Amino acid sequence: MYRNDATGPFFALLLAAALYLSAYLDGRRIAAMGGGYEDALTVGQIGLITFATLFLIYALIGFFSIWLEGEELRPGRHLPSPGAAVPLVAVLLAVIEAALGGFFVRLMLHHLTVEPVSAAAQGAVFGAMMLVGAVLLAIYKKYYLGDEVLVEEEHSEVPW
């Protein structure tokens, strides 16, 4: 099949959103029962969030493939053609990545030597770093790496 179908990722995204919402509403209900304060995630919430994240990653991979290769794969070699804006965006993102990297080191040193920094703050900075890194890699793959789509015979020797 030489297609990147968007149906699967779309419904996975929908399911992920529903599960995230369920986890949030579960938290609100528990908070209401506990006098308006929510201390930590419950096992149920962690389970919901885990499956939501699983579906979210599946959806993101699907949409990422569509963005990289298009909905229909055309056999042949596809050479990238980055415009003038792509290197500019890449350099800007690299600067942001370097800034986040430096700041993460500062945050860790503060955490270890001065006073504890909340895990949420550490996670947010590190997550942002990883996200920018992922976008940089995606840009490199999309605009700087050539691609080749091979054609297989319909009745090839491989049984699957």
Add this chain to the structure above:
Amino acid sequence: MNPKVERIEVYVDEGKEPIRVLTEPPFEVELDTRTLPDGAHRLRIVTVFKDGSREEREIPFEVDNLPDAFVDGIDEGQRVRGKVRFNVRVGDYEKPKEAAGVSAWLYVLSTVLVLILVWVFFAVSPTAEKVAAQMAVGGAKAEVEAPGGEGGAPVNEALFNQGKELYAANCASCHQADGKGLPGVFPGLAGSQVVADVKAALERITKGGNGMPAFNQLSPEELAAILTYIRNDFGNHFGGVSVDEVQKLLGGGGQAAAPAADEGLLAEGEQVYLQNCASCHQPDGSGMAPMFPALKGNANLKDAKFVIERILKGKGAMPSFAQLSDRQIAAVASFVRAKLNDFGPVSEDEVKSLR
């Protein structure tokens, strides 16, 4: 070579004689365009076949060996008056091209240098340190403290020390001696929103909730001591809590006034149930099979002794709730028996006798 082809003749323009005749590979032709004047020309490739037939192909091309003059100072169609001075420049195609702009290496090196500078700035600059301090637990605590505006309440040293001992005896096993708790299991008290709010903290201690059992056996003085301690240690500076303040928040009499009627007992039981039991047995008593049994329509609850003992001692996944007072156990047992089922209420004396 195609066996039908005899030879290939190459002509330039209208020349009668071919500049090359090709009969065998390689069919490579070198044409020195400097022998031709600048301008339009055409190449004629004539293929002669063995049967005498011919096929001709024309390829027009343009020779540009001599560069045009570039005039700097006067434009086409420009209106001029008096003396006009302009420069005429003629390029040289033979001259080797000079590399324009920066080399790729310089570009990469400067980018790397800029990235290193950015990294170093964010790693060591005082501004970054300030932002990191804001994101630290202490910084968050300051934000929590601000809305309540209660950071300035004086701390009673005697209460603080008493609270420290009570904390070690009652709270440290879960929230840990350093108040950091166990992430994901027992919440930390440093910078906690609940701890910042006296009323919320007091309710959490006396009524429990969110997995924490109720500590309603503590006197108002002990409660004030614990509150004073947890609000002013572990990096917290939320201010002290007086015994009067605790008594006022508890409703004057320390613990809730005893309800006179059965309805009052059932209402209290419902509260105890929601705080201690509903997270497993569900608010409507339907439970979560197979882990947590349903209490609604459960025939086992007909035996009051069974209910009280299960609450007091626990069994399997169910923990003991012996820390609840006799009245609270009687209330919650009455609630699950009379409200969720059609069995009678339970008295405090029954609980006391089984404790």
